[in-house]
Amino acid sequence: MPTLKLKDGVLTVSADRPETEITLEAWRAGARPEGGRFALVLPNDVDVAEAAEALARVDAVILHFPVFKDGRAYSQARLLRERYGYRGEIRARGEVLRDQVLFMARAGFDAFEAAEKDAPGFAEALSEFSVVYQSAADGALPAWRRRAAARAAAA
Amino acid sequence: MYRYDEFDETIVRERVKQFRGQVARRLSGELTEEQFKPLRLMNGLYLQLHAYMLRVAIPYGVLSSRQLRRLAHVARRYDKGYGHFTTRQNIQYNWPALVDVPDILDALADVEMHAIQTSGNCIRNVTSDQYAGAAADEVEDPRPWCEIIRQWSTFHPEFSYLPRKFKIAVTASPHDRAAVKVHDIGLILKKGEGGKTGFEVIVGGGLGRTPYIGHTIRDFLPKEHILSYLEAIMRVYNLNGRRDNLFKSRIKILVNTEGPENFRDQVEAEWEKIRDCDIDIPREEIERIKRYFAPPAFEALPGESASFEAARARDAGFDRWVRVNVVAHKVPGYAIANVSLKEPGRPPGDATAEQMEAVADLGERFSFDEIRVTHEQNLCLPHVRKDDLYAVYQALKEAGLAAANVGLASDIIACPGLDYCDLANARSIPIAQALAERFAASGEEEDLGELKINISGCINACGHHHIGHIGILGVDKKGEEFYQITLGGSGAEDASLGEIAGRGLSSSEVVDAVERLARFYKRERREGERFLDAYRRLGHDAFKGAIYADA
Known part of the structure; x- marks a missing residue:
């Protein structure tokens, strides 16, 4: 499955070679990435705290959407970004659809496993909303901050 | 009340545009119904027994007259001339065509309304006290x-x-x-x-x-x-x-x-x-x-109104409506006027476009342009001068909205039931209508006092039967509709869940059984004791016995 990557608001089909994937079990058993690029694969029912130690050593974390309705990975992604300060790639795997991709990006995902032909639809979905109400992992300013800025500018 | 600024407006408009695109993808066949389902459900659009149903949010139950007029317009232009107010301060339209839904949403966005998150596994419309403020x-x-x-x-x-x-x-x-x-x-x-x-x-x-x-x-x-x-x-x-x-x-x-x-x-x-x-x-x-929620410009008025008292003395119907539907306001000289959507014989919570417009006019003229929707499926004018109550009452009467039954036995909460809903096992509306007519005709309703009857057409409990003083649950028994009675529920500060009382009853039996319960209460009650209080004092078995007394 190709990966669509989001960087500085632009979505492109990645030409990168796939990383070597390691599971949390393998990490716990002592497997350590050496040379090349590595991705840690986390199921959506694990506490991401258990992966905290591994984060500094991997280039990507892969989170799962077994079905689009199962939204646990949204919380996992935010925790990785906001609590554990993870700056590497967070990639969505599984049922990754156009109509959820904006929520994913806001939660901290910046890579999506999807067909190449999905790219235009995904890009459109990512730009459908220009205002958000709440702060999340994407750094978008919530409406209340923009209101405050507008007031300050007017004063 | 809250008014959208450019940011709120932008979000709602962008949502309509997004949904318009999703509907277009469905209509062109790019999306199958299966793929479209989760998308429409995120926007309050259900596929029901006969047609699509659109649920529109009325955030915390607050409407301006302009908004209520727009709801009436949608009912007339895109539905069959009426709408259904729900227990969660939403309004539902039962007959919109899919192709019209984006236009409906645009019409709603014009008055700062939407259907965002009225369904789906997300945070739904936030509800509140209809008397807030x-x-x-x-x-x-x-x-x-x-x-x-x-x-x-x-x-x-x-x-x-x-x-x-x-x-x-x-x-x-x-x-x-x-x-x-x-x-x-x-x-x-x-x-x-x-x-x-x-x-x-x-x-x-x-x-x-x-x-x-x-x-x-x-x-x-x-x-x-x-x-x-x-x-x-x-x-x-x-x-x-x-x-x-x-x-x-x-x-x-x-x-x-x-x-x-x-x-x-x-x-x-x-x-x-x-x-x-x-x-x-x-x-x-x-x-x-x-x-945005600063109190309106209330006048300094005396607590009592001579013209109001004179009208009460003159018009017994008005006097009763005041006793039952009107509630004390925090500002002297004002009152809260409840508008019952439970006219006996009509589906609970339904209002026609004309009725919505009549209430919108009254809200504009007499209630600082505010109308509220209650979780008990009624409307409310929150800030009416006592001097104006008689005029309000007369206009409501004209519109068929002056039923004096708020909180009484015929103020029944009911889900749409098998008449509309594809989950239901049994019909709710005809039972509600039959009960309301029975109690209203008895002339004893006011004497019975607060008696909350809730009817759900299946165990999903959209009619909140668990918290009715008397709850009625529709069940399917070998293809026939039966009704199970629960007793002693409350959704108020003394919340409790009703207890099931015995075997199911047929639709003809259930109305008699509820009447027997009311009669039993009337016979056994002490001074000032509500149905629920008497139930709690006398216990489940005593009341359960009354259900089957003559059966």
Whole structure:
């Protein structure tokens, strides 16, 4: 499955070679990435705290959407970004659809496993909303901050 | 009331545009019904027995006359000339055509309304006390907090695919008119030490097939932390709520499986980590939103009105309507006027376009342009001068809206039932109509006093039968409709779940049985005792006996 990557608001089909994937079990058993690029694969029912130690050593974390309705990975992604300060790639795997991709990006995902032909639809979905109400992992300013800025500018 | 600024307006307009695109993809065949379903469900569009049903949010039950007129317009132009007000301060249209829905949403966006998150496994419309800002017993106006929660929950990126739907209710009075103890989260604004107000946080209540009364997990939360605290609750639920079984995925199951103390500890631990993470909005934003809910320009009036008293003495119908439907206001010389949508013989909660327009006119002329929708499926004019009540009553009478039965036996809460809903086992509306006609005709309704009857057409309990003083549940027995009676429920501050009373009854038996219950109560009651009080004193068996007395 190709990966669509989001960087500085632009979505492109990645030409990168796939990383070597390691599971949390393998990490716990002592497997350590050496040379090349590595991705840690986390199921959506694990506490991401258990992966905290591994984060500094991997280039990507892969989170799962077994079905689009199962939204646990949204919380996992935010925790990785906001609590554990993870700056590497967070990639969505599984049922990754156009109509959820904006929520994913806001939660901290910046890579999506999807067909190449999905790219235009995904890009459109990512730009459908220009205002958000709440702060999340994407750094978008919530409406209340923009209101405050507008007031300050007017004063 | 709240008014959209450019940011609120942009979000709603962009949502309509997005949904228009989704509908176009469906109509062109690019999307199958299966693929379209989750998308339409995120926007309150259900496929029912006969047609699509569109559910429109009325945030915390507050409408301007302009908004209510627009709801009437939608009913007339895109539906069959009426709408159905629900128990969660929404309005439902039962007959829109799919191709029209984007235009309906645009028409609603023109008056700052939407159908966002009125379905789907997300945070639904925040509901509140219909008397907010007018009630004599409220600690402070809960509506600014409802609006703050509405904005925070709208398109929340982390909480749009929860294990199951999620309902929040807020009240600010000791008398709970918002049923907060049977919501996923119930919030009660109250005074704490030093006179500051904060929230009591109740989690895990709910009805449906496994009803629970919620547990208080925090007695007092400083108000300014409400969003971070909600976010902590939602995160614990999103990560740990069950997803393997639709019927066990509400937060009430998680809270009661983990135990309320354990659940609370998880929430508190999460909150400690996020309370300073830029989730709570600053004081200036709270104040900005509060300003929209400043009290209207009430006149300084005497507490009593001579013309009002004279009209009561002259017109017995008016006098009764005042006794039953009118409630004390916090400002002298004003009153809260309830508008019953339970005219006996009509489907509970339905209003025609003409009726909506009549109430909109009255709201504009006599209630500072405000109309409220109640969780008991009625409307309300929150700020009417006593001097004007007679004029209001006469206009309501003209519109067929002067039923004097709010809180009485014929003020029945009922789901749409088998007449509309494809989940239902039995019809609800005809039972409600038959009961209401029976009680209204008896002339004893007012004497019976507060008697809450709730009817659900299946165990999903949309008619909230568990919290009716008398609850009626439709069941299917070998292809025939039967009705099971529950007794002793309450959704108010003394919340309790009704207990099942014996075998099911046929549709012809159930009306007689309820009448026997009322008669039994009347015979046994003590001075000033409501039906529910008498039930609690005499016990389940005594009342259960009355159901089958002559059967």
